[in-house]
Amino acid sequence: MDSHFNTLSAMQSPLHEAAIHSELFASVSSSSDGHGKPPLAVRPRNLEDAGLSELYVADLISKHLFERGVLDLHEVTRCVALPGSIVESVFAFLRDEGRAEVRGATPTGVLRYALTERGRLAAQEALLRDGYIGPAPVPLAQYTALVARQALQQQGIDRDSVHAAFSDIMIRPEVLDQLGPAMHSGRATFIHGDPGTGKTFIARRLARLMAGGVLIPHAILVADKAVRLYDGGVHEPVATAQDETPLNAALYLDRGHDPRYVLCKRPVVVVGGELTMDMLEVQYDTATRIHHAPAQLRANNGMLIIDDLGRQRMRTEELFNRWIVPMEERRDFLSLRSGQHFQVPFNVALVFSSNKHPHELADQAFLRRIGYKIRFEPLTQEEYTVIWQQECLRNNLPANNSLARFMIEDMHGRLGVPLLPCHPRDLIGLAMDRLRYLGQHNLTEEGLRWAWQNYFVEPGVAGEERDS
Numbered sequence: 001m002d003s004h005f006n007t008l009s010a011m012q013s014p015l016h017e018a019a020i021h022s023e024l025f026a027s028v029s030s031s032s033d034g035h036g037k038p039p040l041a042v043r044p045r046n047l048e049d050a051g052l053s054e055l056y057v058a059d060l061i062s063k064h065l066f067e068r069g070v071l072d073l074h075e076v077t078r079c080v081a082l083p084g085s086i087v088e089s090v091f092a093f094l095r096d097e098g099r100a101e102v103r104g105a106t107p108t109g110v111l112r113y114a115l116t117e118r119g120r121l122a123a124q125e126a127l128l129r130d131g132y133i134g135p136a137p138v139p140l141a142q143y144t145a146l147v148a149r150q151a152l153q154q155q156g157i158d159r160d161s162v163h164a165a166f167s168d169i170m171i172r173p174e175v176l177d178q179l180g181p182a183m184h185s186g187r188a189t190f191i192h193g194d195p196g197t198g199k200t201f202i203a204r205r206l207a208r209l210m211a212g213g214v215l216i217p218h219a220i221l222v223a224d225k226a227v228r229l230y231d232g233g234v235h236e237p238v239a240t241a242q243d244e245t246p247l248n249a250a251l252y253l254d255r256g257h258d259p260r261y262v263l264c265k266r267p268v269v270v271v272g273g274e275l276t277m278d279m280l281e282v283q284y285d286t287a288t289r290i291h292h293a294p295a296q297l298r299a300n301n302g303m304l305i306i307d308d309l310g311r312q313r314m315r316t317e318e319l320f321n322r323w324i325v326p327m328e329e330r331r332d333f334l335s336l337r338s339g340q341h342f343q344v345p346f347n348v349a350l351v352f353s354s355n356k357h358p359h360e361l362a363d364q365a366f367l368r369r370i371g372y373k374i375r376f377e378p379l380t381q382e383e384y385t386v387i388w389q390q391e392c393l394r395n396n397l398p399a400n401n402s403l404a405r406f407m408i409e410d411m412h413g414r415l416g417v418p419l420l421p422c423h424p425r426d427l428i429g430l431a432m433d434r435l436r437y438l439g440q441h442n443l444t445e446e447g448l449r450w451a452w453q454n455y456f457v458e459p460g461v462a463g464e465e466r467d468s
Contacts, residue, residue: 039257040146040149040150040215040257041146041215041257041258041260041261042257042258043083043257043258043259044082044083044086044258045083045085046085046086047086047089050082050086050136050260051138051139051141051142051221052136052137052139052221054089054090054093056221056224057080057082057086057087057090057136058090058093058094058097058099059122059123059126059129060080060126060132060133060136061076061079061080061087061090061091061094061100062094062099062100062115062119062122062123062126063123063126063127063132063133064076064079064080064133065100065113065114065115065119065123066115066120066123066124066127067133069114070103070112070113070114071112071113071114072105072106072110072111072112072113073087073088073091073110073111073112073113074110076091076113079134079135080135080136081135081136081218081258081259081260082136082259082260091113094113094119097118098116098118098119099115099116099118099119099122100113100114100115100116100119101113101114101115101116101119127289128289129224129289130224130225130226130289130290131285131288131289131290132219132225132226132228132289132290132291134218134219134226134228135218135219135259135260136260137217137218137219137220137221137226137227137260138217138219138220138221138258138260138261139220139221140220140221140222140342140344143217143220143344143345144344144345146215147300147301147345147347148345148347150214150215150301150347151186151301151347152183152186152210152266152301152302152347152348152349153186153347155210155211155212156184157180157183157184157209158180158184159177159180161209161211162176162177162179162180162183162209163176165205165208165209166205166208169202169205170379170383170386170387170390170421171198171202172383175202175374175376178372178374179202179206179372179374180209181372182371182372182374183206183209183210183349185371185372186347186349187327187370187371187372188323188327188350188351188352188369188370188371188372189349189350189351189352189370189371189372189373189374190351190352190353190354190358190367190370190372190373190374191203191351191352191353191354191374191375191376192353192354192355192356192357192358192373192374192375192376193355193375193376193377194355194376194378194418194420195355195420196420196421196422196423197376197377197378197420197421198376198420198421198422199353199354199376200270200305200307200353201421202376203303203305203307203351203353204268204270204305206303206349206351207265207266207268207302207303210265210266210302210303210349212266213238213263213264213265213266214263214264214265214266214267214301214302215257215258215261215262215263215264216229216230216235216261216262216264216267217229217230217260217261217262218230218260218261218262220293222291222336222340222342223336223338223340223342225291225336225338225340226290226291227282227291227292227293227297227336228290228291228292228293229293229297229298230262231293231298234267234268234269234298234299235262235264235265235267235298236264236265236267237262237263237264238263238264238265266301266302266303267298267299267300267301267302267303268299268302268303268305269295269296269298269299269302269303269304269305270305270307271295271304271305271306271307272306272307272308272311273307273308273311273312273313275295275306275312275313275319276312276313276314277314277318277319277322279294279295280294280295280296280322281294281334281335282294282334282335282336282337284336284337291336291337294334296326296332296346296348297332297334297344299348300344300345300346300347300348301347301348302348302349303348303349303350303351304348304349304350304351305351305353306319306350306351306352306353307353308353308354308355309352309353309354309356309361310354310355310356310360310361316361316362317362320361320362320366321366323350324366324369326346326348326350327346327350327369327370328369329346330345330346330347331343331344331345331346332344332345332346352370358370358373378418378419378420379419379420379421380419381408381419383419384404384407384408384412384419384423384424385401385404385405385408387421387424387425388401388403388404388407388424388428389401389404390424391424391425391428392428392443395428395429395432397428397443400443403443403445403448406445406448407423407424407427407448410445411448411449411452417456426455427448427451427452427455428443428451430450430451430454430455431443431447431448431450431451434447434450434451435447
């Protein structure tokens, strides 16, 4: 993957973070958007609102009780993320069926429940059918409708917002003016260029343009099987009411949505050379009997970056062909382990990143389907100097332009090494390691030569001029 462009990071105050969180929450949980539209995900009042059958919820509650033993009504409500009125009605069904019984009450009078022997057998059978234990899933139809309402195309991306989002990064305005329309359109984008030109870093930073929060369900329900969708490694929750701070408590008081969803920032999923075709299908864990959503489903309403394109284990043509239908029709087709096929929305900003030229990887027919092909070039001397200054400040060093000129003229220029965004950070980082080891504080040409020799391994780059 490409090394990052260097940035001047600004510390955000808690008040600023609060404003962001408040805006995100308002975008998904307000009672109206000013145009008479309903909120995105209101709390269900009954099973019909939740889109779930009584038997499914009964099995889900039974699995929780089988795993946890005795639970009171409030605990079960939190486990399945459904209102107490729904849980109470399902417990009535379980008691009528002889599957659950009351085991006393809490000191505050809340009933506590446990499974009967018949209930334990039924729970074991339910676990054999589907091992998912967690918050109640969201029906596929409800999820599909929500993805459409949270679509990337619903947000406005203009030139001012794009340039503001990248104001702390050294990137050419003309490149931004290619990336901006690409994000605005929602069409696939192919960024390419030499290693180290900042492709991956800039691709990740495009997430800055994806404003607002999105609701991510813990799981979706397909043919009575839960497909786990929420992934803590991908989805970044906005602060919740459970975060015990007065600030968050004030933000989230009386603001709620269907708790089967998690309010998150728009997701950014990055896959690289490890990507296989199997990773783009629903994964079934035979040990836990749980279905897991593939990368592109977890990236819905956000961005999917396929990095290091051309280094995957499958043929590039095979990978490209996998995306033709999703790119053109905004939908994807998946299947469960049982063979049950189903359709899911594909609302993803798809970004391909490669060190190779597009013509080396795909034919013209496929490249026409990719709306934007954007090349990343090495830096000019002026751009390199700006990044050098930024990196010096980040390391509490004086922004010594004479050292920048030394690197540009005596090292890069003499040895014919392109000026790449990754070089100032990496070389200064190595030089700083040496300074700390020696107990010194001043960056020198000698230290930078030492860093250069450690950094480059190609013949003719570490210290000797290349043959012309």
